[in-house]
Amino acid sequence: MIFILSLMCLKAKNRISIVEDSYRRRSVTRLIAVFGAKNSGKTTVVEYLIGRLVRDGFNVAALKHIHHEFTIDTEGKDTWKMARRGASIVASISPNEVAILHKRIDDWRINFNKLLQFLEKEDIDVAVAEGFHNILGKTPTVLKIITIKTDEEAHHFINTTSPPILALVKRAETQLKINPGSISIFNLPPGDELYQLVLKSIRKQTPGSGMV
Amino acid sequence: MIFILSLMCLKAKNRISIVEDSYRRRSVTRLIAVFGAKNSGKTTVVEYLIGRLVRDGFNVAALKHIHHEFTIDTEGKDTWKMARRGASIVASISPNEVAILHKRIDDWRINFNKLLQFLEKEDIDVAVAEGFHNILGKTPTVLKIITIKTDEEAHHFINTTSPPILALVKRAETQLKINPGSISIFNLPPGDELYQLVLKSIRKQTPGSGMV
Numbered sequence: 157m158i159f160i161l162s163l164m165c166l167k168a169k170n171r172i173s174i175v176e177d178s179y180r181r182r183s184v185t186r187l188i189a190v191f192g193a194k195n196s197g198k199t200t201v202v203e204y205l206i207g208r209l210v211r212d213g214f215n216v217a218a219l220k221h222i223h224h225e226f227t228i229d230t231e232g233k234d235t236w237k238m239a240r241r242g243a244s245i246v247a248s249i250s251p252n253e254v255a256i257l258h259k260r261i262d263d264w265r266i267n268f269n270k271l272l273q274f275l276e277k278e279d280i281d282v283a284v285a286e287g288f289h290n291i292l293g294k295t296p297t298v299l300k301i302i303t304i305k306t307d308e309e310a311h312h313f314i315n316t317t318s319p320p321i322l323a324l325v326k327r328a329e330t331q332l333k334i335n336p337g338s339i340s341i342f343n344l345p346p347g348d349e350l351y352q353l354v355l356k357s358i359r360k361q362t363p364g365s366g367m368v
Numbered sequence: 369m370i371f372i373l374s375l376m377c378l379k380a381k382n383r384i385s386i387v388e389d390s391y392r393r394r395s396v397t398r399l400i401a402v403f404g405a406k407n408s409g410k411t412t413v414v415e416y417l418i419g420r421l422v423r424d425g426f427n428v429a430a431l432k433h434i435h436h437e438f439t440i441d442t443e444g445k446d447t448w449k450m451a452r453r454g455a456s457i458v459a460s461i462s463p464n465e466v467a468i469l470h471k472r473i474d475d476w477r478i479n480f481n482k483l484l485q486f487l488e489k490e491d492i493d494v495a496v497a498e499g500f501h502n503i504l505g506k507t508p509t510v511l512k513i514i515t516i517k518t519d520e521e522a523h524h525f526i527n528t529t530s531p532p533i534l535a536l537v538k539r540a541e542t543q544l545k546i547n548p549g550s551i552s553i554f555n556l557p558p559g560d561e562l563y564q565l566v567l568k569s570i571r572k573q574t575p576g577s578g579m580v
Contacts, residue, residue: 199446203453210454218450222462228441228469234411234498235440238430241415242422245492247483249500250434254479256486257440258466267466271459274468280457286446288461 185217185275186358189285189292191313192303192325197344201303201325202286204346205354212355214281219271221287229257265291282358294318299357301325301350307333314339322357323350397429397487398570401497401504403525404515404537409556413515413537414498416558417566424567426493431483433499441469477503494570506530511569513537513562519545526551534569535562 188205192198202218209216229236229246235257239246244260261267268291275283285292292298293316300317303325304310310324311334321339326332328343342350400417404410414430421428441448441458447469451458456472473479480503487495497504504510505528512529515537516522522536523546533551538544540555554562 199449202446203449206450206453206455216455217457217459218447218453218455220447220450220458220460222460224462225464226460226462227465228447228460228467230440230442234414235430235432237411237415238418238432238496241418241430243418243428243430243496245429245487245490246432247429248432248434248438248440249476249479249483250436250438252437252471252473253439254470254473254483255440256468256470256483258468258490259464261464261466264461267461271461271466271468275457278457278470284450284455 185272185280186282187272187285187292187295187298188282188301188354188358189288189298190301190303191287191289191293191317193305193309196303196305196309197325197327197346198286198303200344201301201346201350202284205284205351208351209282209284215279217275217278217280217283219283219285219288221285223287227257228255289313289317296320299354301354302339303344305330307331310334310336320357322353325350397484397492398494399484399497399504399507399510400494400513400566400570401500401510402513402515403499403501403505403529405517405521408515408517408521409537409539409558410498410515412556413513413558413562414496417496417563420563421494421496427491429487429490429492429495431495431497431500433497435499439469440467501525501529508532511566513566514551515556517542519543522546522548532569534565537562 190198190201206216206218227236227239229239235246235248239257239259244258246257246259248255268288272283293300296318300321301323302310302313302317302321304313305327310332314321314334314336323340323342324336325342325344325346332341340353402410402413418428418430439448439451441451447458447460451469451471456470458469458471460467480500484495505512508530512533513535514522514525514529514533516525517539522544526533526546526548535552535554536548537554537556537558544553552565
């Protein structure tokens with residue numbers, strides 16, 4: 157009976173068998189964060205990991221940190237006008253998207269933790285975050301990947317990031333002088349070796365809240 | 369002690385005193401829906417009501433129904449790229465906005481009810497919805513306003529909408545032949561009389577879930 161229910165759930169969510177039931181039962185959203193300076197390849201790595209994880213049946217969320225004042229909305233549109241009038245939340249529902257914009261921001265860390273709780277409720281298996289170094293850089297439950305253009309950047313991010321750091325990702329032509337110890341080094345574009353390392357790490361990651 | 373806590377809450381949320389504590393304690397999100405044909409003034413009425421409610425200290429959400437396939441995101445942006453790779457949820461966090469895009473849409477009604485539950489958890493006092501006639505048109509807990517350009521439109525929407533219908537809003541030059549009974553009639557642009565009617569109706573609305 158449980159087996160049939162599991163199958164139904166899998167079918168309902170279009171998941172395939174690589175995602176183990178034992179993993180699901182923990183119902184904790186695993187967090188992978190990709191850190192790096194501007195133009196070092198963060199989005200490329202995030203996009204690649206999302207695509208592979210989705211293909212393997214994981215229910216994936218993407219989290220993007222934007223440093224400057226920004227709205228995903230477009231000036232002049234109805235939703236933008238409603239926000240301008242002071243609505244705390246502006247939601248737009250279309251046949252292919254529910255978009256919820258929160259305009260009343262209290263505190264970075266509180267908002268981020270609320271977001272994580274929300275992802276767990278939505279049965280997200282893995283969240284891939286781009287940025288958020290100040291929030292996630294020291295959190296032991298977060299799997300970290302660092303993208304770098306130079307030796308100096310590698311040095312900086314390794315020194316300001318706590319384990320587990322899975323990988324440094326760089327351009328093929330970048331020669332590294334530093335020794336990153338147990339951290340694996342990969343070249344862009346990201347490929348299967350990096351993904352397998354991420355997959356292994358997700359699977360062996362001890363259950364526990366990703367709260368930061 | 370409760371009084372001090374209430375004051376702190378009010379302060380934290382920048383609310384002013386017109387919103388009664390008795391109202392808040394019910395913690396139910398009141399729903400106002402504005403229905404009408406294209407270019408009949410829906411957005412104008414929604415914008416106006418949001419602005420007035422916010423000014424009076426209500427914590428307001430705006431809900432917009434978009435009939436065609438649509439993303440609030442912009443093609444080519446990083447968030448758009450992440451969605452394209454199959455992420456179920458794409459969240460972007462900037463200093464002035466948390467945007468959560470749900471890309472895995474199951475069912476209109478389920479999604480809408482999930483959205484309402486979410487608004488109640490977020491302490492939204494009033495949600496002003498533009499559209500959603502097929503979901504909200506028959507719901508007795510929803511306060512309805514109809515914007516019209518012609519007699520025929522008035523006829524159509526009155527016949528397909530269940531009470532309470534608070535008001536018909538029309539252009540000054542539009543002459544109505546139909547008799548809308550107890551439904552008030554206002555001209556565009558929306559003004560204080562319409563708002564006072566909405567305010568009175570919100571206050572006397574019986575507590576109860578707005579679930580549809």
